[in-house]
Amino acid sequence: MAMLAIICSNYEKSKKFYVEVLGFSIIKQTFRQERSSYKLDLRVGSGDQIELFSFPNPQRVSHSEACRLRHLAFAVKTIDEAVCYLKTQGVQVEDIRIDEITSKRFTFFSDPDGLPLEIHEN
Known part of the structure; x- marks a missing residue:
């Protein structure tokens, strides 16, 4: 089983994309009050998982090297x-x-x- 974490900038938009468009099923959704963030566990295929995280001000490293x-x-x-x-x-x-x-x-x-x-x- 593989697990992968993704941090998104818009939780509802990304949740809709991964669940409704790509068809991944929800295992568990958790709102973490202390972080003001969501963690959505998604099943991919027969056993792999994606953890979709949201944070108030996410930063994505995008250096080309x-x-x-x-x-x-x-x-x-x-x-x-x-x-x-x-x-x-x-x-x-x-x-x-x-x-x-x-x-x-x-x-x-x-x-x-x-x-x-x-x-x-x-």
Whole structure:
């Protein structure tokens, strides 16, 4: 099982995106009064989790040379169907490309804060 934490700038907007658009299920939602922040635990696939955090004034490191997570990638059964669905939800999706090493098809889109997300055909 993998767990990943994401800090968002607009909790309701990001919650809607990850739950309603991407279809991740809610495990638990917690409001932390002392931090004035939410923590939303989401189930991804059969066992992975995303922890979606909100903070009053989040800061995102964006130095081009900083060591950091590059992007998240999710496997999909049929990339054409996934891209079509995302577009019907108003999500801008890049053109589908082919990985020169694996020969698998993939593409990118972004979450509400501009975090790059990849889908690749399984």
